[in-house]
Amino acid sequence: MPPKIVLASASPSRLRLLTSVGINPTVVVSGVDEEDSAYSQLSPRELVIALAIVKAHTVKTLIDYPALIVGCDSTFEFEGESLGKPGTAANAIARAKRLRGKSGLLHTGHCIIDTEKEVEISDVATTRVHFADMSDEEIEGYVATGEPLNVAGGFTLDGLSAPFITKIEGETSNVIGCSYFSTGRSRSSWSIDQCNRKRN
Numbered sequence: 001m002p003p004k005i006v007l008a009s010a011s012p013s014r015l016r017l018l019t020s021v022g023i024n025p026t027v028v029v030s031g032v033d034e035e036d037s038a039y040s041q042l043s044p045r046e047l048v049i050a051l052a053i054v055k056a057h058t059v060k061t062l063i064d065y066p067a068l069i070v071g072c073d074s075t076f077e078f079e080g081e082s083l084g085k086p087g088t089a090a091n092a093i094a095r096a097k098r099l100r101g102k103s104g105l106l107h108t109g110h111c112i113i114d115t116e117k118e119v120e121i122s123d124v125a126t127t128r129v130h131f132a133d134m135s136d137e138e139i140e141g142y143v144a145t146g147e148p149l150n151v152a153g154g155f156t157l158d159g160l161s162a163p164f165i166t167k168i169e170g171e172t173s174n175v176i177g178c179s180y181f182s183t184g185r186s187r188s189s190w191s192i193d194q195c196n197r198k199r200n
Contacts, residue, residue, distance in 0.1 A: 044076075049124050052071045138164070
């Protein structure tokens with residue numbers, strides 16, 4: 001029996017990305033505290049790979065069946081600072097005003113563990129995101145929807161802020177939450193069949 005694909009993330013966007021290419025993972029949320037002070041001294045790239053690894057390994061301890069575990073974490077780097085989830089409307093407004101008319105780097109860390117073969121691969125994918133020069137009214141209207149409060153960077157490419165993103169340099173799926181390239185490369189390197197795909 002092939003291993004189950006397990007997504008170690010509560011992100012609806014990551015789940016949609018995988019199901020859109022026919023992969024139906026089992027979702028097991030790690031419960032890892034992303035705001036733990038232990039991560040505060042890490043660079044944005046170091047942060048996402050560290051959290052992806054911790055999430056994947058935490059989920060590994062929660063299951064008792066052969067699995068291909070996919071752990072991910074994203075953050076937005078702007079002027080050297082890691083911008084995670086705004087959390088509040090005030091933070092989201094202030095952040096959007098900083099970003100308007102400028103660009104930054106969306107980093108996504110990936111950790112994929114094959115529990116049966118005891119193989120682990122980790123990687124970071126980075127995409128540059130450019131923003132329109134949004135007006136105060138546009139920013140306040142967007143934040144009022146509540147969408148940006150709980151997403152890395154305070155924006156989504158597959159949601160209501162898409163019209164305010166003028167250009168991306170890199171992989172689109174990475175901005176949404178999971179790099180198809182990184183995930184697919186890891187799976188193919190182990191010659192694992194496309195298990196858990198939708199079957200007609």
